[in-house]
Amino acid sequence: MEPVVKVENLSKKFGEFIATNAISFEVNKGEIFGFLGANGAGKTTAMRMLSGLLTPSSGQAFVAGFDVATQAELVKKNIGYMSQKFSLYEDLTIQENIEFYGGIYELSRQEIKDRSKGIVDKFQLASVKNKLVKTIPLGWKQKLAFALALIHKPKVVFLDEPTGGVDPITRRQFWDLIYEAANDGVTIFITTHYMDEAEYCDRVSIMVDGLIKALGTPSELKKSFDVDSMDAVFQLLARGTANK
Amino acid sequence: MEKYAIQIESLTKRYDEVLALDQVSLHVEEGELFGLIGPDGAGKTTLIKILVTIIGADDGKASILEMDTRQAKKSIREIVGYMPGRFSLYPDLSVEENLSFFARAFDTTITENYSLIESIYDQLKPFKDRKAGALSGGMKQKLSLCCALIHRPKILLLDEPTTGVDAVSRKEFWQMLREIKSQGITILVSTPYMDEANLCDRIAFLQGGKILSIDSPKNITDQFPWQLFAIKSQQKYALIEWLRAWEKVSYCYAFGEYLHVAFEDNTIQAKALNNYLKTGSISASEITVISPTIEDTFIYLMEHGTRC
Amino acid sequence: MKKFYAFVQKEFYHIFRDTRTMMILFALPVALVIIFGYALNNDYKNIPIGVLNQSKDQTSEKLINRIIGSGYFVVEKSLEKPQDIPSAFKLGKIKLVLYFPAHFQKELYHSKKAQVQLIADASDINTAINTTSYLSGIINEFNAENAREINGGIQISTRMIFNQRLLSVYLFIPGVIALILLIISALLTSVTLAREKEMGTLELLSISPISPYMIIIGKVIPYLILSLLNSFVIILLGIFIFGLPMTGSISLLILACFVYTVASLSLGILISTRVETQQAAMFASLVTLMMPTMLLSGFIFPIESLPLPLQVISNIIPATHFIVLIKSIMIKGAGITVIWKPFIILMGMTSLFLFVSIQSLKRNN
Numbered sequence: 020m021e022p023v024v025k026v027e028n029l030s031k032k033f034g035e036f037i038a039t040n041a042i043s044f045e046v047n048k049g050e051i052f053g054f055l056g057a058n059g060a061g062k063t064t065a066m067r068m069l070s071g072l073l074t075p076s077s078g079q080a081f082v083a084g085f086d087v088a089t090q091a092e093l094v095k096k097n098i099g100y101m102s103q104k105f106s107l108y109e110d111l112t113i114q115e116n117i118e119f120y121g122g123i124y125e126l127s128r129q130e131i132k133d134r135s136k137g138i139v140d141k142f143q144l145a146s147v148k149n150k151l152v153k154t155i156p157l158g159w160k161q162k163l164a165f166a167l168a169l170i171h172k173p174k175v176v177f178l179d180e181p182t183g184g185v186d187p188i189t190r191r192q193f194w195d196l197i198y199e200a201a202n203d204g205v206t207i208f209i210t211t212h213y214m215d216e217a218e219y220c221d222r223v224s225i226m227v228d229g230l231i232k233a234l235g236t237p238s239e240l241k242k243s244f245d246v247d248s249m250d251a252v253f254q255l256l257a258r259g260t261a262n263k
Numbered sequence: 264m265e266k267y268a269i270q271i272e273s274l275t276k277r278y279d280e281v282l283a284l285d286q287v288s289l290h291v292e293e294g295e296l297f298g299l300i301g302p303d304g305a306g307k308t309t310l311i312k313i314l315v316t317i318i319g320a321d322d323g324k325a326s327i328l329e330m331d332t333r334q335a336k337k338s339i340r341e342i343v344g345y346m347p348g349r350f351s352l353y354p355d356l357s358v359e360e361n362l363s364f365f366a367r368a369f370d371t372t373i374t375e376n377y378s379l380i381e382s383i384y385d386q387l388k389p390f391k392d393r394k395a396g397a398l399s400g401g402m403k404q405k406l407s408l409c410c411a412l413i414h415r416p417k418i419l420l421l422d423e424p425t426t427g428v429d430a431v432s433r434k435e436f437w438q439m440l441r442e443i444k445s446q447g448i449t450i451l452v453s454t455p456y457m458d459e460a461n462l463c464d465r466i467a468f469l470q471g472g473k474i475l476s477i478d479s480p481k482n483i484t485d486q487f488p489w490q491l492f493a494i495k496s497q498q499k500y501a502l503i504e505w506l507r508a509w510e511k512v513s514y515c516y517a518f519g520e521y522l523h524v525a526f527e528d529n530t531i532q533a534k535a536l537n538n539y540l541k542t543g544s545i546s547a548s549e550i551t552v553i554s555p556t557i558e559d560t561f562i563y564l565m566e567h568g569t570r571c
Numbered sequence: 572m573k574k575f576y577a578f579v580q581k582e583f584y585h586i587f588r589d590t591r592t593m594m595i596l597f598a599l600p601v602a603l604v605i606i607f608g609y610a611l612n613n614d615y616k617n618i619p620i621g622v623l624n625q626s627k628d629q630t631s632e633k634l635i636n637r638i639i640g641s642g643y644f645v646v647e648k649s650l651e652k653p654q655d656i657p658s659a660f661k662l663g664k665i666k667l668v669l670y671f672p673a674h675f676q677k678e679l680y681h682s683k684k685a686q687v688q689l690i691a692d693a694s695d696i697n698t699a700i701n702t703t704s705y706l707s708g709i710i711n712e713f714n715a716e717n718a719r720e721i722n723g724g725i726q727i728s729t730r731m732i733f734n735q736r737l738l739s740v741y742l743f744i745p746g747v748i749a750l751i752l753l754i755i756s757a758l759l760t761s762v763t764l765a766r767e768k769e770m771g772t773l774e775l776l777s778i779s780p781i782s783p784y785m786i787i788i789g790k791v792i793p794y795l796i797l798s799l800l801n802s803f804v805i806i807l808l809g810i811f812i813f814g815l816p817m818t819g820s821i822s823l824l825i826l827a828c829f830v831y832t833v834a835s836l837s838l839g840i841l842i843s844t845r846v847e848t849q850q851a852a853m854f855a856s857l858v859t860l861m862m863p864t865m866l867l868s869g870f871i872f873p874i875e876s877l878p879l880p881l882q883v884i885s886n887i888i889p890a891t892h893f894i895v896l897i898k899s900i901m902i903k904g905a906g907i908t909v910i911w912k913p914f915i916i917l918m919g920m921t922s923l924f925l926f927v928s929i930q931s932l933k934r935n936n
Contacts, residue, residue, distance in 0.1 A: 188566070341780060353770075
C-alpha cells in the first residue's frame with residue numbers, strides 16, 4: 020500500500036541557515052506518528068512544508084498522494100490541521116465555527132448539518148452550541164478544534180502540540196479521540212512536549228538540528244538506546260546527556 | 264510561631280462569574296522549593312499575581328515574610344523576584360540592555376549580585392547583544408530568570424516558567440532552580456507538568472480554584488487509596504476498552520506504555536486481573552504492582568475531591 | 572464559491588461583534604455629518620465687534636442699533652481712540668472694529684458722504700471676509716432705507732489688519748503646529764504606555780521600585796523634548812518659507828508651545844491609563860483628540876460658525892486655546908498681560924488630566 024505521507028530528502032534553507040536537512044521517512048494509513056524534537060530543531064518548518072504552507076528548497080514530499088511543492092492546494096484540501104491556539108474564532112459561537120469550517124472546505128449544506136449534529140451530540144455541546152467560544156472551558160475548545168480539523172474527513176491530520184496546558188484527564192480523553200480517528204483510518208501526525216504521549220504513538224521520529232536522529236516504534240528506540248522511557252531517549256539525543 | 268515565607272488564608276478571587284480562587288489556604292517555609300501544580304484555569308496565575316501584589320484578592324489574606332500584600336506592597340516588591348507567565352521583557356532591547364535596565368530599576372547593578380546569576384548568564388553571554396525578541400524560547404526563559412534574580416530577592420515567584428519549552432530545557436531549568444534554592448532563596452513555582460512536581464520539596468494541587476491537596480511529593484501519593492497495577496500489552500486499544508467495561512475497575516488511565524488500573528476491592532490481585540484479560544483474548548506482557556505517581560494522585564483527587 | 576460565502580459571513584459576525592468597528596461604521600458618520608453640516612454652514616451669529624464712535628451723533632447711533640438689531644453682531648467693546656484699536660484685537664475677542672470718525676453726521680449732511688471704517692482682524696481670514704461683507708450689507712441697506720435723508724452717503728472703507736494680504740498660511744500654520752504636537756505628544760504617548768500593558772512588561776515595572784510617577788514622567792520626557800524640537804522646526808518653516816510674521820516675544824512663544832505640549836502629553840497619558848491595547852489607544856486618540864481638534868479648534872472652521880454645544884466642546888480642547896495663543900503672539904504681537912487667560916486654562920487642563928491619570932494608575936496597582 021502506498022504510504023499516506025512520503026518524504027524524500029526534504030530540505031529547507033533560509034539563507035545560509037538549514038532548518039530542515041534532507042529528512043526522509045514514510046507514514047502509513049491509520050498510523051499515529053509522533054514528530055518530536057527540541058524547540059528550534061526544525062519540526063515546525065517540516066510540518067509547514069508537509070501542510071503545503073512552505074515550499075521546500077530541495078527534496079520531495081507527498082501527502083495524501085499529492086506533491087507538496089507543486090500541488091499545495093490539493094494537499095490543503097486533503098489534510099486537517101490543529102494548532103496550539105486551536106484555530107477557533109473566539110467571537111463566534113460553536114455552531115458558527117462549525118458552519119464556517121464546513122463552508123471553507125466546501126461541504127454541502129446537508130453535510131454540514133449532519134456533521135454539525137454529529138459533533139454536538141458526541142461532545143454533548145447541545146446546551147452551549149450557541150455560546151461564544153471564548154466563554155467555554157479550555158478542554159472543550161480543544162476537543163472542538165480537533166473535531167473541526169476532521170470535519171471534511173481528511174486523510175491526514177496534523178496536530179501541533181494539541182494538549183498543552185489541559186488537565187491530565189482531559190489530556191487522556193483527547194488521546195481517546197485520537198485513537199478513535201486512527202481506528203477509522205485517519206493518519207495522525209502529532210508533535211508534543213509530553214514524553215509519555217510519545218509512548219502512545221505507533222512510531223516516533225526525533226529531530227535534532229534539522230536532521231532525524233531517531234525513527235522507530237517507542238520500544239525499538241528504547242531498546243536501541245538501552246533506556247526504559249521515551250523521556251530518556253529524548254534526553255540522550257537532544258543534548259547528549261542522560262538524566263536518570 | 265514560625266515565620267513563614269509565604270502564608271495564604273482563605274484567599275478568594277472572582278472574575279465576573281468565574282471563581283478563580285476559592286478559599287485557598289497554604290503556607291511555604293523559608294528556603295523551600297514549593298510547587299503549585301494544576302492545569303490551565305486552575306488559578307495558579309491569579310494566586311501568584313496576588314502574591315506579587317499586582318492584583319488584589321476579593322477575600323482572605325496573603326502575606327510574604329509576615330508583610331500583608333494589601334498593606335506592605337512596597338516592602339514586598341523589594342524582596343520578591345517575579346517571572347510572569349509569558350515573556351515580558353523588552354523585545355527591542357538586547358539581552359544586556361534588558362538586564363541592565365532591570366538591575367537599575369531595582370536600585371542595583373549587574374555586578375552587585377552577579378554571583379547569583381553567573382551560571383545562567385554565562386549561557387547567554389555569547390548573545391548579549393542580540394535583541395531579546397530574537398532569542399529562542401529556552402534563552403528567553405533564562406534571561407527572564409536572570410532579570411528576576413538580579414536584585415537578590417528573598418522570594419522567587421515563577422508563573423509556569425517551563426510551559427511550551429521542550430523536555431530537555433525543562434530539566435535544565437529545574438536544575439537551575441535547585442541551585443538557586445541552595446542559595447537560601449524561597450521559590451514558589453507553578454507548572455502544569457506533573458512530572459516536575461517530584462522535583463519540589465512540597466507541592467499543592469490546584470484545580471478549578473480549589474486546593475485538592477498539599478504535601479511533599481512522597482507523602483501526597485499516600486492519598487491514592489488503592490493498590491495500583493501497571494499493565495503492558497501489545498493490544499493497547501483493546502486493553503483499555505476491555506478494562507473500562509469491567510465494573511470492578513475504579514481507576515483506569517493510560518500512562519505511556521502502561522495502563523494504570525486500580526480496584527476498590529483489594530482482594531483482586533494480578534492473577535484475577537490476568538484471568539479477566541484472557542476472557543477478552545488480551546494477553547498482557549506485564550502486570551506489576553507499582554507505587555502511585557503524582558499524576559495518578561492528581562487524577563484521583565480530581566475525580567473524587569479532596570480528602571483533606 | 573461556498574467557501575467564499577462562508578468567509579464573508581464570518582467577517583460580518585466579527586464586525587457586528589466588535590464595538591469599535593461598529594462605532595466607526597455607524598456612530599462616526601452620523602457625528603461627522605452633524606458636525607460638518609453645522610460647521611460648513613457659514614451663517615454667523617453674534618459676532619463680537621468693537622465700536623469706536625468719535626462722533627456720537629444720532630445717525631451713527633441709529634446705524635449701530637440697526638447693526639445690533641440684525642442679530643449678527645454683538646458690541647463687546649467700546650473704544651475711545653484709534654490708538655486703542657490694535658490692542659483691542661490682541662486677544663482675539665473682537666473680530667472687527669466699527670469706526671465712526673468725528674463729525675460723521677455733519678459730514679454726511681454737509682458733503683452728502685461720510686466714511687465709516689471697518690477694521691477687521693484678518694488673522695482669521697474667513698471670519699474677516701464674512702464679517703466685513705455682512706456689515707457692508709447692513710450698512711448699504713441702511714443707506715437705501717434712509718436714502719431721503721442721507722442719499723446713500725455712507726461710504727465704507729475696509730481695512731484688514733495683521734494680514735493685509737489675506738494669506739491663508741496665517742490660518743494654516745498655527746493649526747498644523749497644534750495638530751502635529753497633538754499627534755506626537757498625545758497619540759504616541761498613549762500608544763507607548765498601552766504597548767507596555769499589551770506586552771506584559773508593565774507588570775514587571777509595577778512591582779519594581781519605580782513609582783507610577785516615575786514611569787509616567789519617564790515616558791513623557793523624550794516625547795516632550797522631541798515635540799518641542801518639532802514645533803520649532805515648523806514655526807521656523809512657517810516664518811522663513813511662508814512668511815508668517817513673528818511680531819511678539821519669542822520666549823512667550825516657546826512658553827506657549829511648552830504649555831500646550833505638556834497639556835497634550837497629559838491627555839495622552841490619560842488615554843493610555845484607560846485602554847489595554849495599542850489599537851484601543853490609537854482609536855481613542857483618533858476619536859477624542861484628532862477629530863475634535865481638526866474640526867472644532869478653529870483650525871479649519873471658525874468657532875463662531877459652530878452651534879453652541881460644539882462651541883462648548885471647542886473650549887475644552889487644548890488646541891483651541893493654543894491656536895489663540897500662537898495667533899496672538901506671532902501675528903498680533905500680544906504680550907502676557909493680554910493673553911494670560913489661555914495659558915492658565917492650558918495649565919489647568921494639564922493638572923486635571925494628570926491628576927485623573929495618576930488616580931487611575933494607582934487604582935490599577
